[in-house]
Amino acid sequence: MKNNFNIIIGGVGGQGIITLTRILTEAALIEGYDIKTSELHGLSQRGGSVETHIRFGKEVSSPLVRQGGADLIISLELNEGFKACYYGSLEKETIFLINNFTIPIISDKKEKITQNPSEFKKFSSRVIFVPATKIVEKELGKPVLASSFLLGTAIFRKFLPISQKSVIEAMKKILPSKHFPLNKKAFLLAEKTLL
Amino acid sequence: MKVLSEEGKKITLLGNEAICRGAIESGVEFASTYPGTPASEIGDTFYKVAKEAGIYFEYSTNEKVAMEAAAGAALCGARSLVAMKNFGVNVASDFLMPLVHTGVRGAMVIAVADDPSCWSSAQSEQNTRAFSLSGYIPTLEPSDPQECKEFTKLAFEISDKFKIPVLVRETTRVALQSMPVLFGKVFKEKKERKFIKDPHQFSTMPPRVLEMKSELLEKIEKIREISEKSEINQIIQQPTTNNQQPEIGIITSGVSYLYVMEALKELDLNLPVLKLGFFNPLPEKKISLFIKNLKKVLIAEELEPYLEREVKILAKSVNPQLKIYGKSLLPLIGELKPEHLLNAISQISEKHLAFDFKKHLEKFLTLNFAKRRPQFCPGCPYWLVVAAIKKAVDLKEVVFGGEIGCYMLLSSPPHYLQDYLYCMGSSIGVAHGIKKINKNQKLISFVGDASFFHTGIPALINTVYNKSNPLIIILDNGTTAMTGQQPNPGATKSAYAIKIEDVCKAFGIKNLKIIDPINQAEFVEAVRSFLKSNETSVIIARRPCIRLKT
Numbered sequence: 001m002k003n004n005f006n007i008i009i010g011g012v013g014g015q016g017i018i019t020l021t022r023i024l025t026e027a028a029l030i031e032g033y034d035i036k037t038s039e040l041h042g043l044s045q046r047g048g049s050v051e052t053h054i055r056f057g058k059e060v061s062s063p064l065v066r067q068g069g070a071d072l073i074i075s076l077e078l079n080e081g082f083k084a085c086y087y088g089s090l091e092k093e094t095i096f097l098i099n100n101f102t103i104p105i106i107s108d109k110k111e112k113i114t115q116n117p118s119e120f121k122k123f124s125s126r127v128i129f130v131p132a133t134k135i136v137e138k139e140l141g142k143p144v145l146a147s148s149f150l151l152g153t154a155i156f157r158k159f160l161p162i163s164q165k166s167v168i169e170a171m172k173k174i175l176p177s178k179h180f181p182l183n184k185k186a187f188l189l190a191e192k193t194l195l
Numbered sequence: 196m197k198v199l200s201e202e203g204k205k206i207t208l209l210g211n212e213a214i215c216r217g218a219i220e221s222g223v224e225f226a227s228t229y230p231g232t233p234a235s236e237i238g239d240t241f242y243k244v245a246k247e248a249g250i251y252f253e254y255s256t257n258e259k260v261a262m263e264a265a266a267g268a269a270l271c272g273a274r275s276l277v278a279m280k281n282f283g284v285n286v287a288s289d290f291l292m293p294l295v296h297t298g299v300r301g302a303m304v305i306a307v308a309d310d311p312s313c314w315s316s317a318q319s320e321q322n323t324r325a326f327s328l329s330g331y332i333p334t335l336e337p338s339d340p341q342e343c344k345e346f347t348k349l350a351f352e353i354s355d356k357f358k359i360p361v362l363v364r365e366t367t368r369v370a371l372q373s374m375p376v377l378f379g380k381v382f383k384e385k386k387e388r389k390f391i392k393d394p395h396q397f398s399t400m401p402p403r404v405l406e407m408k409s410e411l412l413e414k415i416e417k418i419r420e421i422s423e424k425s426e427i428n429q430i431i432q433q434p435t436t437n438n439q440q441p442e443i444g445i446i447t448s449g450v451s452y453l454y455v456m457e458a459l460k461e462l463d464l465n466l467p468v469l470k471l472g473f474f475n476p477l478p479e480k481k482i483s484l485f486i487k488n489l490k491k492v493l494i495a496e497e498l499e500p501y502l503e504r505e506v507k508i509l510a511k512s513v514n515p516q517l518k519i520y521g522k523s524l525l526p527l528i529g530e531l532k533p534e535h536l537l538n539a540i541s542q543i544s545e546k547h548l549a550f551d552f553k554k555h556l557e558k559f560l561t562l563n564f565a566k567r568r569p570q571f572c573p574g575c576p577y578w579l580v581v582a583a584i585k586k587a588v589d590l591k592e593v594v595f596g597g598e599i600g601c602y603m604l605l606s607s608p609p610h611y612l613q614d615y616l617y618c619m620g621s622s623i624g625v626a627h628g629i630k631k632i633n634k635n636q637k638l639i640s641f642v643g644d645a646s647f648f649h650t651g652i653p654a655l656i657n658t659v660y661n662k663s664n665p666l667i668i669i670l671d672n673g674t675t676a677m678t679g680q681q682p683n684p685g686a687t688k689s690a691y692a693i694k695i696e697d698v699c700k701a702f703g704i705k706n707l708k709i710i711d712p713i714n715q716a717e718f719v720e721a722v723r724s725f726l727k728s729n730e731t732s733v734i735i736a737r738r739p740c741i742r743l744k745t
Contacts (some may be wrong), residue, residue, distance in 0.1 A: 013569065063374050
């Protein structure tokens with residue numbers, strides 16, 4: 001890998017974004033990469049927009065991905081995916097992996113909540129929509145497992161230079177032991193449901 | 196706990212966790228904090244490991260008390276650390292300013308996290324570097340977690356040597372940045388500590404305090420000599436060819452340094468970079484030498500241009516022709532981002548950018564997606580309080596005083612129950628003034644349980660003593676919820692909990708009710724009747740935070 005690999009994870013507070021970030025960080029570390037991440041804590045996590053940055057490679061300085069500089073954007077929610085377009089670009093050939101799932105926005109203004117998904121095309125020619133929440137809810141009964149399912153989708157479709165083995169090892173290390181088996185199941189489910 | 200792992204390990208840590216590790220490696224004996232994002236994990240990490248590591252740790256009632264306690268320990272010869280967010284320094288500053296004058300007997304480090312862009316801060320986009328300058332506080336600025344650890348250790352060393360508190364200043368992108376951190380040896384010193392009488396050193400009575408000021412200035416100049424020689428103020432990537440004198444240089448500190456290095460890599464430039472780990476005292480000679488033969492210099496720093504001003508002063512004598520770029524190219528408001536540095540360096544060096552940031556941004560702004568604001572958690576007791584208030588009063592007729600806590604979200608749709616918001620403890624104080632000007636205007640002042648203990652109590656005493664009649668609703672969810680459910684003096688589970696109602700009763704407040712807001716009718720009735728009263732009224736809305744682990 002010549003350049004550093006840049007990931008943005010977007011979603012809504014409570015969807016397990018920080019945990020997903022920790023798993024990817026640990027997996028990249030197992031692969032022997034240098035790594036930097038950036039996250040935010042506090043009030044914004046209460047059902048607000050959450051966005052984390054993960055950068056790994058030979059030598060990483062900045063913890064933040066630059067504008068238009070993401071290699072991979074994983075969004076756990078559709079509207080948050082639009083927000084992450086800031087980091088996507090045609091030049092970088094950003095891959096968008098979007099959970100086709102919407103969490104309503106509480107607002108008294110008549111705001112346009114969802115854009116036309118074709119808008120993503122302005123930022124990338126590689127946009128993949130996956131109904132992750134729907135699938136894990138149906139197969140495993142827990143919508144929060146969508147993050148592990150999306151991670152599986154990214155790994156099995158080789159969207160990032162990290163092996164399945166490293167991810168499972170990282171999941172085992174990061175997740176509380178009672179949550180590990182079901183998350184692993186959700187992760188592996190992605191291989192079977194390859195679209 | 197990972198911060199207690201053995202020497203030689205490389206473990207992924209947040210900047211805040213790395214500060215704890217640095218303190219542990221330095222043999223910290225006493226740690227205190229008042230929680231505040233983006234600094235909260237410093238205290239939370241100590242809370243988890245204190246017992247195992249043999250460190251005393253406490254969540255203090257506010258930042259000033261936390262600092263006083265840490266200083267008390269250091270006055271006895273111990274090594275102490277106090278952590279807080281930027282606004283905490285305001286609260287603690289009354290104590291901090293004279294403390295720098297007296298110094299300590301052991302060693303003391305003050306860890307502060309600023310929040311450019313106000314990611315988790317209302318109030319203001321405050322820059323702690325102003326305190327460093329006005330208070331003569333030696334200050335180090337790490338840029339990543341490894342440096343957080345190393346700089347904390349250096350801060351303890353300087354503090355120990357010069358008997359002065361040393362500040363380690365993070366920003367959000369340092370505090371909540373993670374990377375693998377290489378662990379060092381843990382220093383442990385078992386010594387009996389005690390306060391040794393020395394009023395000459397620790398009592399700031401004038402005229403002695405003016406002598407102390409002169410001693411302080413001398414200390415700062417001695418520390419400046421260390422700053423001049425220190426490896427943490429270093430020139431990075433000196434051009435390799437000797438015969439070619441570089442024309443452009445960059446001076447930077449904190450997280451901005453990382454964006455500079457990233458930008459130089461992307462632009463394939465090899466410019467000299469002076470990275471400053473010391474913010475105060477600055478290595479003036481080193482900076483002068485760096486800028487002496489340059490034609491242009493970029494100062495890359497977040498928020499106010501303190502370094503830029505300093506460089507301008509130094510350039511006057513060593514290189515008056517030098518073109519100095521800083522806030523003319525970089526934003527004064529909000530945090531810096533990698534793209535800001537790419538643009539600025541490209542402009543100065545006239546090196547073409549491959550990526551059209553402007554065009555990309557324009558395209559992004561056409562998306563116009565809806566903003567998602569944070570909300571009270573599902574099941575949060577504050578939903579019930581809002582519901583009762585909406586039933587009880589005409590919202591247009593009542594002024595709602597806000598405070599710092601989860602209930603800041605009262606400002607968001609669909610609530611709109613926040614007409615003013617300043618800082619911890621201010622809701623009641625301001626309410627009193629409003630009521631003194633117009634006692635008939637209906638007013639509800641919100642305050643949380645942690646805020647009440649933090650700085651709400653003096654304001655409540657003032658309200659009773661100087662006689663005004665606001666309705667104060669104390670939102671008692673039994674925890675300091677917003678920053679991560681830390682305990683506080685009123686925490687209902689503890690046998691030692693101080694009951695808020697006992698405090699109110701001691702002040703002579705008669706209009707006092709403790710209501711679980713699930714009892715809507717009772718709550719509505721209390722709000723209505725107290726709003727009519729001519730005396731100070733308090734409703735304690737008591738129902739635990741939904742996130743509180745039982």
